[in-house]
Amino acid sequence: MESWLFLIGIFIVALLGKNQSLIIASIVVLFLKLIPYSDKIFPLLNKQGINWGVTIISITILVPIATGKIGFMDLVNSFKSPVGWIAVACGILVSLLSYQGVGFLSASPEVTVALVMGTIIGVVFMNGIAAGPIIASGIAYLIIQLLQIQIK
Structure with missing residues (x-):
C-alpha cells in the first residue's frame, strides 16, 4: 500500500x-503494478531500464547524423573552438561520473530514495529533466570518495 501512495x-x-x-512515468509504473505478474516485470525494468533509456537517448542523438543535419565536418569544426573542447571534456566527465553512479546505485540502494527525491524536485520545480539520477549518483559517489565517508 505504501508504494501505491508514494507513486500516487x-x-x-x-x-x-x-x-x-x-506524469507518464508514474502512470506507466502504476499501470504495471496492476498487471498480475509485475513481480517479474519490475526486476527486468530495474536491471535493464537504464540501459534501454541510454539506448533510446543514443538513437535520438544519432538521428541528426543519419538525416545529414550533422556531418563529419561539424565534428572536425567542433575541435576548433574552446566551446567544442569544453563540450568534449564535459561529455567525458559525465560518462565517467555516470559509470561510477550506476555502480554506486547498485552498491548503496539507500541512497536511491534521496537521489530520486532530488531528481523529482529538480524535474518538477526547476524544469530539469529526469536524466539526473545516474549523474547525481556519480557526483555523490565522487564527493563521498573525496570526503572519505564510509558507506554502510
Whole structure:
C-alpha cells in the first residue's frame, strides 16, 4: 500500500509541476503494478531500464547524423573552438561520473530514495529533466570518495 501512495504522490506532484515525463512515468509504473505478474516485470525494468533509456537517448542523438543535419565536418569544426573542447571534456566527465553512479546505485540502494527525491524536485520545480539520477549518483559517489565517508 505504501508504494501505491508514494507513486500516487509522485504523480500528483508531477501534475502540479506540469512535468509530462514524470506524469507518464508514474502512470506507466502504476499501470504495471496492476498487471498480475509485475513481480517479474519490475526486476527486468530495474536491471535493464537504464540501459534501454541510454539506448533510446543514443538513437535520438544519432538521428541528426543519419538525416545529414550533422556531418563529419561539424565534428572536425567542433575541435576548433574552446566551446567544442569544453563540450568534449564535459561529455567525458559525465560518462565517467555516470559509470561510477550506476555502480554506486547498485552498491548503496539507500541512497536511491534521496537521489530520486532530488531528481523529482529538480524535474518538477526547476524544469530539469529526469536524466539526473545516474549523474547525481556519480557526483555523490565522487564527493563521498573525496570526503572519505564510509558507506554502510
